[in-house]
Amino acid sequence: MSEAPRRLGGRQLVQQPELTDTAxxxxxxxxxxxxxxxxxxxxxxxxxxxxxxxAGGNAVVTEDVPELLGRAARTYREWAVAHRGAFEAV
Structure with missing residues (x-):
């Protein structure tokens, strides 16, 4: 996990280990x-x-976001900073 979401809103976010893909x-x-x-x-x-x-289905990069939004896609960091209120304690 990048450092950006860990610092947002003063809350500590804990990254959970990924579950193995088993039944x-x-x-x-x-x-x-x-x-x-x-x-x-x-x-x-x-x-x-x-x-x-x-299975790699998200590995394909398309031009859908720029075409739909009229701007480049944001990075996760940019999105997290713009939505920091969602990470603040209630």
């Missing part, structure tokens, strides 16, 4: 998502999206 890990993740109130279809969608990313 057991997917089942635990699904159970957590359901416990958090997501519906089955939402949990399955999140698991499918994660599998897609793990």
């Amino acid at each position: 057991e890990a997917r089942l635990r993740t699904r159970e957590l998502l359901l416990a958090w109130g997501l519906e089955e279809a939402q949990a399955q969608g999140m698991l499918a999206g994660t599998a897609f990313a793990r």
Whole structure:
């Protein structure tokens, strides 16, 4: 995790170790998502999206963001700084 989100809002953010992509890990993740109130279809969608990313599906760079927004995409750091209020303690 970069340093930017760790400093935002004075809160310490803890990076969790990545779960291995096993059937057991997917089942635990699904159970957590359901416990958090997501519906089955939402949990399955999140698991499918994660599998897609793990398989390299997000490795393709397109010009969609600049075309849609009329500007270059931001870095994660730029986004985090612009949204620091979301990281502040309530």
